[in-house]
Amino acid sequence: MQKLNLIQSISQKLSEKIENFEKLIAETRASSNDTKSSMGDKYETGREMLQQEINNLQVQLNEILKQKDFLKTILPKPSEKAEKGAIIKTEKGLFFISVSLGEIKIDNQKIICISPESPLAKAMNGKIKNEVFSINNINQKIENIW
Template sequence: MNEFKAKVYQTALTQLKQKEALLTEERKNIIESILEEEKNSAGDKYETGRETMTQDLVNIEGQLKQGKLDIEELYRLQTIKETPPSVQEGALIKLGNDWFLIAISIGQVKVDDTKVFLLSKNSPLGELLIGKKKKDQVNFRGKMHLIEELV
């Protein structure tokens, strides 16, 4: 695997794991707050506060579940070692001046002062890129973009 591509995967995985750790801590704090509320409160105010915290907890647990799926998907795609003949999941593409990794939609990571955008194959740009080859052009948002690199 290309060294830069390996760094992109490692940076993305590190970022996802950091987010997971923050969400886990936040989840723990909410659970502690719910338990504390049970000891100290009664009445409508208690019910409203507890409901809000419960909704927050459900939201965080959903984010944690998605984060675990994203990490698993990145590990799966990282096992693809050879350069693909055309754009597919796991491909790193230089489109004009921008780098894109077709993987999961988590936005931008910075690797060696280079911005790399992680996007899903099902995103609008991802769908345009799938199946294209190096030196092909794609029309995205009214502009033509050349695939300069495919790793």
């Protein structure tokens, strides 16, 4: 399991998301400029709705930028316990405690990227290989940690 490849892949996915949000914001701003009309109130309502959409997209973009900054703090070093930057294998799958990105595929393996603040990461936190943790009254055993 190459942790560096995993981190680079996540970084690439986050960069793509950033690019998409920046494009959406630019397109929404452009359409905001195109909606000029002599309708008065309808025009203002439409502009306000577009501005709210831009604000929502900006919030989502800022969240992804924060995730990208956080990812930079993760070192591709081996882990001995469940912590930020650890890859953990349980009978339910592989989990990478990094950023909340969901499932990604590396070398034909599904890895679920979870935030250190997620309930699952908190339940695993500090545990070592062969220890059991419980989440939602379901016990899981840590089979391996990288």
